[in-house]
Amino acid sequence: MKIEETALAGVLLLTMPRHVDPRGHFSESWSQPRLAAAGIDIAFVxxxxxxxxxxxxxxxxxxxxxxxxxxxxxxxxxxxxxxVAVDIRRGSPSFGRWVGAELSAENGRQMLIPEGFLHGFVTRAPDTLVLYKCSRPYAPECDRAVRFDDPDLGIDWGIAPGRAILSDKDAAAPTLRDAGTPFDWAG
Structure with missing residues (x-):
């Protein structure tokens, strides 16, 4: 397994080995023992x-x-x-900073996003299927959103904001400044 650190501590890019033959390929997409051996001990539920x-x-x-x-x-x-992942832990040295990476079926990369970070993505191809593991179940009363085009964050999505296809919820999301954050940095 290849682990790449990003500019945001805790946000990692993981690439599992692929076994390729004339039929295609096989890989483990997740292995709790491998991740634990690498110091990543998150129980996904x-x-x-x-x-x-x-x-x-x-x-x-x-x-x-x-x-x-x-x-x-x-x-x-x-x-x-x-x-994209954005650090929203109040007091963090990287508060408000973001990192982005291309993930595809072809490159097999995965992004690990810890608690205390915003997460979002833009599709670069039609019929894109994204799979993700979460460490806690969905809780509608705790669900929050921040504008993808928040000018204070300055995320480069690779598309003009007016061309983004958004849900009603995401189109109405507040900026981070207006939303605030419930997370504190424990550094």
Whole structure:
């Protein structure tokens, strides 16, 4: 397993080995013992699936507030996304900073996003299927969103904001400044 650190401590890119033969490939998408041996000891309790029919679909920026805060492990089963994590832990040296990475079915990369971070992605291909593990179950009363095009965050999504395909919830999301954050940095 290849583990790449990002500019945000705790946000990691993981690539599991692939075994390729004339039929295609085989890989483990998740292995609790392998991750634990690498110092990543997160108990995932829920798997989610998101299908976006059109390229340019933006999902996010989302998080769950405590006590239902979630870590996520995101991968792509079909298509391509630009995956983004934003540190929203008050007092963190990287508060308000973001990292992004291309995840695809082809490259097999996964992004690990800890609690205390916003998460979102934009699809770069039609019929993109995103799968992700969560460390806590979905809790509607703790579900929160921040504008994907928040000018204070300055995320480069690779598309013009007016061309983004959004849900009503994401289109109405507040900026981080207006929403605030329930997370504190424990550094």
């Amino acid at each position: 829920q798997d989610n699936e998101s299908l976006s029919r059109r390229a340019g679909t933006v999902r996010g920026l989302h998080y769950q507030a405590p006590p239902a805060a979630q870590a996520k492990l995101v991968r792509v089963a079909a298509g391509v996304i630009w995956d």
